[in-house]
Amino acid sequence: MKVLHFYRTYYPDSFGGVEQVIRQMVVGTARLGVSAEVLTLTRDKSNFELEFEGHQVHRAPLNFEIASTGFSWTALSRFKELAKAADVVHYHFPWPFMDVAHFFGNIKKPSVVTYHSDIVRQKYLLKLYQPLKHCFLNDVDRIVATSPNYLATSPILERYKDKTEIITYGLDKSIYPAPSMQLLEYWRQRVGEKFFLFVGMLRYYKGLHILLEAAAGSDIPVVIVGDGPVEADLKRQAQALGLKNVHFLGALPEPDKVALLTLCYALAFPSHLRSEAFGISLLEGAMFGKPMISSEIGTGTTYINIADQTGLVVPPNDPLAFRQAMRYLVDHPAEAAQMGIKAQQRYDELFTAEQMSRNYLGLYQRVLNKR
Structure with missing residues (x-):
């Protein structure tokens, strides 16, 4: 065929x-x-x-x-x-x-x-x-x-x-390149380990302006991988907010992306509009056994991330709720780890x-x- x-x-x-x-x-x-x-x-x-x-x-x-x-x-x-x-x-x-x-x-x-x-x-x-x-x-x-x-x-x-x-x-998962120990150590030294990761194109519907506001006033590290049309606007926003805990890494080769997926504490997925119909990077987070935070927008994101099971689901366009969800996962590592396990199990069953x-x-x- x-x-x-x-x-x-x-x-x-x-x-x-x-x-x-x-x-x-x-x-x-x-x-x-x-x-x-x-x-x-x-x-x-x-x-x-x-x-x-x-x-x-x-x-x-x-x-x-x-x-x-x-x-x-x-x-x-x-x-x-x-x-x-x-x-x-x-x-x-x-x-x-x-x-x-x-x-x-x-x-x-x-x-x-x-x-x-x-x-x-x-x-x-x-x-x-x-x-x-x-x-x-x-x-x-x-x-x-x-x-x-x-x-x-x-x-x-x-x-x-x-x-x-x-x-x-x-x-x-088998077609994703396995990162070397040297690459993992490089990123561990650069961004640490207990960070929240976003991976994707920097587009209007990805809600990254919400993530930046959520990161403001906290010490929670956030790593953003990707480039796109709103990159310059986001960097200006981060500078205006005085964010020292947000790292813009730009578009990276696949091994680097996998290294960061391996190291991250949780996946942050703030998309707030229906243009985000599914969320492949959210699914990648589940595949790597990470707890997730996403918004309820009536699309596939909440089919991947089941509220209070595989991660946390917050209202769209709500920086305070997103920040509280990040803080909850940081303050409850056992619960976060269990959500990551369930996320990987759901990936194995359905995705x-x-x-x-x-x-x-x-x-x-x-x-x-x-x-």
Whole structure:
């Protein structure tokens, strides 16, 4: 079986949560006999075809962007060509250009859409996009919601619930590089051990301004890994608050990220808007057996982090509540350790890449058989 994944960004250009999920899908289903390829856009003008972890990545040049939506004239024809050779086309929503490419290419192959998130921010452009979006979602065979929480709270998925099923994200810990003792010691000396860790892109919906306010007036160390559009604003805020206990480390290589996940005391995940549909770094925290703090925003974050079991859940956009949660975990190490154990157990039960891959293989087979 040959599957073509289509999304706007992918490795090695971008290392976000959706890219990580696609990577895990491709590698995991390959172990089950699926031959998967990825078509994506790139700003790199020198290399449009490459191999990554044993699978082919096709890259079309990015021509321009409108409201974070990438467009590529080359991708229209390239997608049509690659889809012809695929048994199943696997779309990753949202990406309005993808909808255009679907109809431009007159794609009639069995199709699956992983619905990663509602479109939350671009409300005016969303009104223009609505007709195309619904035509696209009507035309595909099956839609996948990534958690029961998101399916229950998304008005779009409610409209398509008869063709939607739930397959949660999954991660394979074995493909994460093991940090050396020297690397662990380097970070131990630099940031200590009893720190709260945030990992992810620095975007508006990640709620890092809330985390900085929570860190103010306390001595609890906070380590922030990642870069993104709001990085400069956050650093100005930290300076204005006089924060000495917050470390901005920028984007780091995978071994360094794993070293910090290994060393951290707990994971801080302050996302406060529905744009955060799941939370891959939150799931990574569970995979590494760490207690977590997240906010209740009606999405998959609270499917990963169960309040008072795997961590603490606070109201969104509430720095005081977040600070109190951090203080509770610091002051109750036995309870924090038990939450970390339960987080890892929940990961083992629900969120492995093997489970996700088997579920997607079954879905691919069903859409093929139906056709």
